[in-house]
Amino acid sequence: MARTALPATPRLLRAALLLLLLVAAGRLAAGAPMGSELRCQCVKTVQGIHLKNIETLKVTSPGPHCAQTEVIATLKNGQDACLNPAAPMVKRIIQKMLNRSGTN
Numbered sequence: 001m002a003r004t005a006l007p008a009t010p011r012l013l014r015a016a017l018l019l020l021l022l023v024a025a026g027r028l029a030a031g032a033p034m035g036s037e038l039r040c041q042c043v044k045t046v047q048g049i050h051l052k053n054i055e056t057l058k059v060t061s062p063g064p065h066c067a068q069t070e071v072i073a074t075l076k077n078g079q080d081a082c083l084n085p086a087a088p089m090v091k092r093i094i095q096k097m098l099n100r101s102g103t104n
Contacts, residue, residue, distance in 0.1 A: 040066035042082030049073055049081055049093070057097045059085070 041060070053075050060070040071083040071090055083090045 040068065040070060041072060042070045045082045045084040045087075047084070047087070047089075049075070049083060051093055051096055053077075054093065054097070057094065059094065 054073045055076045056074045058072045058074070060066070060072070062069055069085045071085045071094070073081045073083055073093075075081060083093070085091075
């Protein structure tokens with residue numbers, strides 16, 4: 001009885017799927033964020049947001065997810081807007097928000 005060799009493609013596919021599953025399980029076990037979170041949130045920035053329209057402000061420092069500082073303002077209407085952290089207007093808004101939170 002002759003034994004025929006199975007094609008290598010299904011074996012490689014199974015091995016690749018197993019490797020992918022192990023990598024994903026290892027990341028979940030380590031508490032690392034998944035790939036969709038490892039990128040910048042701000043693709044473009046907007047100009048002209050008035051301080052009275054901003055509900056909260058979130059400043060994200062550079063890190064492995066993104067090489068630049070990101071400033072994300074949540075507006076009172078619920079929308080998020082990315083602001084240019086280098087703009088003088090944004091620096092004043094951040095300072096005013098810090099002063100506002102410091103007095104409360």
